[in-house]
Amino acid sequence: MNFDYNEEQQLLADSVRRFIQKGYEFEARRKIVASPEGFSEPVWKTFAEMGLTGIPFSPDHGGFGGGAIDLLSVMEAFGEGLVVEPFLATLLGAQCVARAGSEAQKKAVLPQVVEGKLRMAFAHTEKGARYDLDHVNATAKNSGSGWSLDAEKVVVLGAAAAAQLVVSARTPAGVSLFLVQAKGVKLKPYRTLDEMRAADVVLAGTPGELLGAEGQAMAVIEAVVDFATALVCAEAVGAMKYACDSTLEYLKTRKQFGVPIGTFQALQHRIVDMYIAYEQAKSMAFLACSQADSAANAKERARAISAAKIKIADNARHISQEAIQLHGGMGMSEELKVSHSFRRLTMIAQQFGDADHHLERFASV
């Protein structure tokens, strides 16, 4: 039992946190969000230089050979800084390649991802699917000269920033994954509530390259989504920390009736409960990241990840709502970062399945 980061993880956590504090403060972030691309190319380059894009990939492809547990502190720092760069989107796509792709495909894709030269996205969810991972109506046909895809995907995170997409589609053999060049797809891009970029994506006879065995993609999709779920759990913990810390600071400085409002017991107990919820969520993020890497089997992994997501979803809602309430009217304002943490936490609560979805899954495995 040891909850300490190892030396490498600690160094990484420190440098990411330092960068977020200096190069990604709230004003800088506001400009990035308002930019046409919705993310910063220089920031992306810095992430790559720091080695962040290489963490969960094999040294054979230039990566560090790490896992979710090595990304834990990075995602926490991203959550605290409300980073909007399409890091998770890229990992989602690239993890599909790393887990399903042939050696040639990995060699072609992963070193570029590690070096920060290639951003990816994972186009999977369809209208009406809600959180059912096997709800795939997109189709792929093999005409002999190669595969072509017809698909309508929704809320594809980071689609516009990606040069390559991983797209799920059905073939006679079942659900399969395909590597698709982004220039062949139609995008309807938008900004999300939490100020990221996403798009609805249409493929019409678009060529794609089969990733892994035809019809065998569901296990990979489930593993990659579990991996990503563990990462957003860690990210949520960072956003919760910001929400708690900024609220505590506000309670100490905001005066009413001649005293700091933090002297009122009604408010003290509420912020104590926020911090307890934060600690409990943090414990479950640890569990999720550790099990995403090392669970003995898919069932055990699913159980741990779903347990974590239940807690993260519940506590994200609790903490974000209380943070706004305790800030009073100021909490409603777009000018305060706390309202942005509210938006991110609200979205994370539903990303990759809300509490009800994961309660169902937790009980069924």
Added chain:
Amino acid sequence: MDLNYSREEIAFRDQVRGWLKDNLPADLRDKIANYEELNREDLIRWHKILAKQGWVAPSWPKEWGGNDWSVVQRYIFEEECGYAGTPPLIPFGLSMCGPVLLKFGSDAQKRQFLPRIYNGDDFWCQGYSEPGSGSDLASLKTKAVRSGDHYLVNGQKIWTTLGHCADWIFCLVRTDFGAAKRQEGISFLLIDMKTPGITVRPLILMDGGHEVNEVFFEDVKVPVANLVHKEGEGWTVAKYLLGHERMNTGRIGASKRELAKLKEFAARQRHGGKSLMEDARFRDRLSRLEVELMALEITNLRFLDRMRRTGQPPGADVSMLKIKGTEIQQGLTELMMQAVGPLAQPFKALSSGNGGDAGFDAFTAAIAPRYCNFRKTTIYAGSNEIQRNIIAKMTLGL
């Protein structure tokens, strides 16, 4: 980062688990499992079994019978006892009076009391709360007036857990009524329960159980030799005890056992033609509680790991474990109530019926009283509101 116990820690856990399996008497185990009230003999019997094994006071110095277990080993031991369903070790001697004497007691006091506490020869209780002094302990009024080589004690204590079983009581009493601050002028006295002038009156709780009492003191003569630390500095002793709270206040092991029992029980209940475990409304409540318990176990281990690394006492962390741990314990009793349904109503079998009482299921009948009884957990040992005050002040600086 590694969420699992080390190989050595697992070996230790298995050793403890194996020993408990062989040495926890079946009748005691069944009493716990069936939610039966334990009597003084049950508690002492288990205490003596552990004392013989040398496991009754791991945190004490070796010369007084402690062993060199790490904080993690101590935690594992306590959680395994909870998981196995052993009778509790009553804390008043082993975890309260003992540590106080080790820190503040005279050599004579140590020699007189510690071996008897260790061996379970004396049964201790705690005299803190008074009718007018609950959360606001420093307002206590029981007074001790010095008269030659003894104090004359007058006043009343309340909520005295197991006072009716006790040979001795340690009390906070007021020795100086003119002190500038309320916390001053309080002293820590050890009082023999057989001393004339002491009356113990049972306080029966709403579940029908007798575990707490009122203790009245009327001109009770206490030798000055039984004063611990200096006169008027009892508050220092009381504060030391608060900081000495153990890391198992979350009672994870016991809650895990209760959760398993609840699942098994709920699976046997039918609702709408299916098992209650297949009822989404019930199951979701159960799952949320299970997840909260999973989280608390990891939180507890994180705090323990931090304590091991920094060597710092747990401080306000214990308050968080107490709040969450007791909420979970209550949640479990609540779901057990929901699972038992209309059969929560039978309470006590009567002998007046003509069908005999053979069909009366004592375990089922114990579920509702237990639900009632467990409301105490968020009130005792510093109410959960007091715990929140502690976190607000100590951790958050409010």
